[in-house]
Amino acid sequence: MSEHLKLISVCLGQMQTNCYIIENTETKEAFVFDPGDQGDRIMDFLKKEGVSLAGVCLTHAHFDHIMALPYLMQQKDDLPIYIHEDEEEILENPDLNLSSMMGMNLSFKANHFVKDGDKIEILGTKVTCIHVPGHTKGGVCYYFEDDEWLISGDTLFQQSIGRTDFPTGDFQALIHGIRTKLFKLPFETQVFSGHTPPTTIGEENRSNPFLI
Template identity: 45%
Template sequence: MSLLKCDFRVVGPIQTNCYFLYREDTKECLIIDPGYEADKIEAYVQKKQLHVAGILLTHGHFDHITAADEVRKKFQTKIYASGKEKELMADPRMNVSVMMGESVSLKADVWLEDGQELEMLGETMRCILTPGHTGGGMCFYFPKACMLFSGDTLFQESVGRTDFPTGSSRELIRSVREKLLVLPEAVRVYPGHGLMTTIRDEQMFNPYAVQ
């Protein structure tokens, strides 16, 4: 039985879900997509008395990464992201932070590969490269906990947009159908925006699931 629990806070102007995945016993925690409002993120960690073990980024758009460096420095931890997202994360035009009048450039401490497995919070985490919303988008799957953090690849009955740099609608649909909807039906899906869903519900109700 998994000891992992998940909570979230909605942050920033695009209402991004920033997740806190933590163990009930050790209080070790992963922060997923700290897009904005580092103070709100810090307050949650302190209130729950969590120990931050790392930061996971599903992709490099500004609304998912803007507070990441501040959070990294605050908790003296590492940022993990897809190796194929290096250029986009570093380029304010590509990560569309310039659209918000900002200039965000970020480099991860650990660059991840498709299919790579890491021990995180005492469980195995599998990295699933899901190009489409961005060229290097990555989902994080915890099989024992039956949890998938899907970023902006898969939403409840929808998928992410593909009209920003490195986006591709063809690649996105392929990623959703061939890499995510083949996971066990009971897997809970935690998207970058909106409500939680399950693989079963998306297989049944997501219009992009139809072959």
């Protein structure tokens, strides 16, 4: 367990998306995972905690996970934004990220692209990027091995899985990826998803109705 890392969950917007703020309590920096909405609320929270915005990691590019990006990008020049390389098109295309159907037409460019198995160094620790396509083609989970945390986005939920009926979705790919990649992690790994309470890899392996 990394003594200097702290994870906070904030539920944002009409879609009730879980945004995760991970702080380094020594360096007073924070990364925001899936800033779904209410960028001002995110920044107010960081100020209250006394930490600065160091970067953003996206599990995927659906509108309800990226709506606060414009506000956050105004707070820091060349804000580091991490996303899987296969998700670039979805982040840039309002039809694929579903924002066009909400009348928002969101389109952004990331500046850090990851691949399956990449280890990125953020907040003084190494985070493994696990590509699990299926909810979207570039869905990625972020695994903090030292802390036994998995930020799963809309790939794996408590007792459920992500929808696969959106553009680039693939049910079989999602099931396969969860079973062959996520279920290989230690069972005590805590899973922090995009829309449900926390769970563990072991609990989902034992009782998730889509996967048993």
